[in-house]
Amino acid sequence: MRFRETSLPGAFEVLLEPHEDGRGFFARLWCAQEFAAAGLPTRFVQASVSHNERSGTVRGMHFQWPPSREGKLVRCESGSVHDVLLDLRPDSSAFLRHVAVVLDAARGNALYIPPGVAHGFQTLEDRTRVGYVMSDFYAPDLAGGVRHDDPAFGIAWPRPVSVISQKDCDWPLFDPLTHQRRYEGPVS
Numbered sequence: 001m002r003f004r005e006t007s008l009p010g011a012f013e014v015l016l017e018p019h020e021d022g023r024g025f026f027a028r029l030w031c032a033q034e035f036a037a038a039g040l041p042t043r044f045v046q047a048s049v050s051h052n053e054r055s056g057t058v059r060g061m062h063f064q065w066p067p068s069r070e071g072k073l074v075r076c077e078s079g080s081v082h083d084v085l086l087d088l089r090p091d092s093s094a095f096l097r098h099v100a101v102v103l104d105a106a107r108g109n110a111l112y113i114p115p116g117v118a119h120g121f122q123t124l125e126d127r128t129r130v131g132y133v134m135s136d137f138y139a140p141d142l143a144g145g146v147r148h149d150d151p152a153f154g155i156a157w158p159r160p161v162s163v164i165s166q167k168d169c170d171w172p173l174f175d176p177l178t179h180q181r182r183y184e185g186p187v188s
Contacts, residue, residue, distance in 0.1 A: 001028055003038040006099045008087045010114035012038065013101055027108060040112055041071055044133040052123045056162030060120015061086055062145045066185060070136040072119060075110035076103040079128025081121040082158050089116035090180045098155055120148055122157050147171045
């Protein structure tokens, strides 16, 4: 596998290196040694899947507040998605910037999303399934999100939104000062 760093520090597209023959191909999806060599986590503690019936479905933009250290490795198992990563780490050189990558089951590419980076996607095909493995356990009390259409971020989604949860529509508009205070936690 190959690792291509995105414009967000610590966020990588993970590309397959298929070995092909008359049967098709074989490729490694994950390897602790290769992830360690790229400076990425080698321990994942939870796996999830989302099935999305309709093209145009939006999920996101989700993240976990500190002290969670939840990073995610996300791969499309069927179909394809327009996947968006939004840097919400106040100390990052890419704070408030986003990057988009098409994840496609046929290509088998994946994204590693570091802690503090919000994640969301829009399905590009009906019946799209996305698999996730996480480096920290989900903590409902640390769950956060921002609006997919917040003008503060200028995220351009490729299609009209066909389906989105009410929760994802109800995130407040982004306030940098409130975000930084919550991100940094109480001062001792």
